[in-house]
Amino acid sequence: MSTATTDAPEATETAVPSFTVTFIIRRFDPDADAEPRWQDFDVEMFPTDRVLDALHKIKWEQDGSLTFRRSCAHGICGSDAMRINGRNRLACKTLIKDLDISKPIYVEAIKGLPLEKDLVVDMEPFFASFREVQPFLQASTAPEPGKERIQDVVARERFDDTTKCILCAACTTSCPVFWTDGQYFGPAAIVNAHRFIFDSRDDAAQVRLDILNDKEGVWRCRTTFNCSDACPRGIEVTKAISEVKQAIMRGKP
Amino acid sequence: MSESATGTLTAPEQPAKRSRPGGTLYRGNEGMWSWVLHRITGVAIFFFLLVHILDTALVRVSPEAYNVVIGAYQTPIMGLGEVALVGAIVFHAYNGLRIILVDFWSWATRHQRLLFYIVIALWVITMLGFTPRHLINVFSH
Numbered sequence: 340m341s342t343a344t345t346d347a348p349e350a351t352e353t354a355v356p357s358f359t360v361t362f363i364i365r366r367f368d369p370d371a372d373a374e375p376r377w378q379d380f381d382v383e384m385f386p387t388d389r390v391l392d393a394l395h396k397i398k399w400e401q402d403g404s405l406t407f408r409r410s411c412a413h414g415i416c417g418s419d420a421m422r423i424n425g426r427n428r429l430a431c432k433t434l435i436k437d438l439d440i441s442k443p444i445y446v447e448a449i450k451g452l453p454l455e456k457d458l459v460v461d462m463e464p465f466f467a468s469f470r471e472v473q474p475f476l477q478a479s480t481a482p483e484p485g486k487e488r489i490q491d492v493v494a495r496e497r498f499d500d501t502t503k504c505i506l507c508a509a510c511t512t513s514c515p516v517f518w519t520d521g522q523y524f525g526p527a528a529i530v531n532a533h534r535f536i537f538d539s540r541d542d543a544a545q546v547r548l549d550i551l552n553d554k555e556g557v558w559r560c561r562t563t564f565n566c567s568d569a570c571p572r573g574i575e576v577t578k579a580i581s582e583v584k585q586a587i588m589r590g591k592p
Numbered sequence: 593m594s595e596s597a598t599g600t601l602t603a604p605e606q607p608a609k610r611s612r613p614g615g616t617l618y619r620g621n622e623g624m625w626s627w628v629l630h631r632i633t634g635v636a637i638f639f640f641l642l643v644h645i646l647d648t649a650l651v652r653v654s655p656e657a658y659n660v661v662i663g664a665y666q667t668p669i670m671g672l673g674e675v676a677l678v679g680a681i682v683f684h685a686y687n688g689l690r691i692i693l694v695d696f697w698s699w700a701t702r703h704q705r706l707l708f709y710i711v712i713a714l715w716v717i718t719m720l721g722f723t724p725r726h727l728i729n730v731f732s733h
Contacts, residue, residue: 365615375615422615422616422618424616424619425616425617425618425619426618426619445616447615447616448615450615450618513618513620515618515620515624515627561627562623562627562691562694562695562701562704563620563623563624563626563627564620564621564622564623564624564704565618565620565621565623565624567623568620568621568623575701575702577623577694577701577704578698578701578702581694581695581696581698581701582698584695585696
């Protein structure tokens with residue numbers, strides 16, 4: 340952080356060049372608008388800034404009514420998934436320098452969940468699917484008194500990828516099947532089922548496989564790979580889904 | 593797309609009112625577009641088969657009517673349509689094999705993009721073999 344800006348504005352100017360970036364944001368105010376509308380904002384940005392910084396600048400300096408979710412702002416809480424230039428990304432993990440700033444940057448809410456206001460959607464259907472796959476450890480045996488449940492490195496590695504999920508909904512709302520069929524569990528719920536199905540300490544894999552062996556379960560997946568591309572944690576989502584498909588076919592994890 | 597290439601780097605111009613009712617088109621990668629193509633070709637093949645079964649069934653009803661219908665197919669326009677039909681079937685077949693591999697083989701799940709370009713390459717090779725031969729037949733009769 341440079342604090343000497345008041346003394347030497349030119350010095351900082353030359354050190355880090357800034358430029359004006361146009362953001363076109365899809366706004367929706369349920370009290371005033373019948374339909375969402377696009378609104379333009381010009382923001383002075385540094386290449387090291389993120390899209391979330393631009394949204395903050397707009398909200399704090401230009402239009403306080405701009406509504407969006409964000410909590411940790413560092414890619415952990417999963418609050419600020421949005422569609423940036425037509426792809427689902429976390430606003431806090433998308434750097435301005437990685438975008439083509441010679442064109443306006445389009446920002447809109449994630450697709451397939453009910454739009455509430457501006458960039459905020461109702462996440463409840465998403466979390467409902469998540470709850471349905473029983474995303475918690477269920478063991479039928481008690482661990483040795485005073486000991487933890489033992490798991491070797493290989494068994495832990497088996498489901499390591501799917502433990503990274505932050506439930507931002509970027510994958511589920513990038514899925515063309517989910518857009519047209521909101522009943523589909525969606526990639527995120529299957530990823531979180533995968534995390535427990537392949538956990539050697541868990542004993543309820545069969546229950547989850549039965550839940551997902553459904554018309555609206557894993558068989559809805561058409562391997563478009565939008566989810567793998569959208570995941571801000573780099574989870575191989577489609578691979579996890581096909582592993583669950585194969586576990587259902589084999590009848591065991 | 594429709595934007596005139598203005599240097600938004602420095603000039604904060606006010607663009608004309610954009611009226612885009614829906615959101616932007618989701619910019620998927622090869623996986624999504626191969627799925628879209630697979631759907632379109634699949635539906636197209638379905639309608640072809642529907643018509644094909646109907647016109648073939650016509651021979652049981654009236655052989656004369658059957659001959660008239662089949663005769664109507666022997667035109668250059670239908671010949672070009674057959675190129676499109678074979679193109680759709682060949683893509684659907686190769687991409688279908690790719691989808692099976694992606695579903696059953698974790699290596700293919702990781703390398704679906706490469707497999708998509710292999711599908712496109714195989715499609716081009718097949719069509720290069722088929723199209724000239726077929727068009728010679730169509731336009732020499």
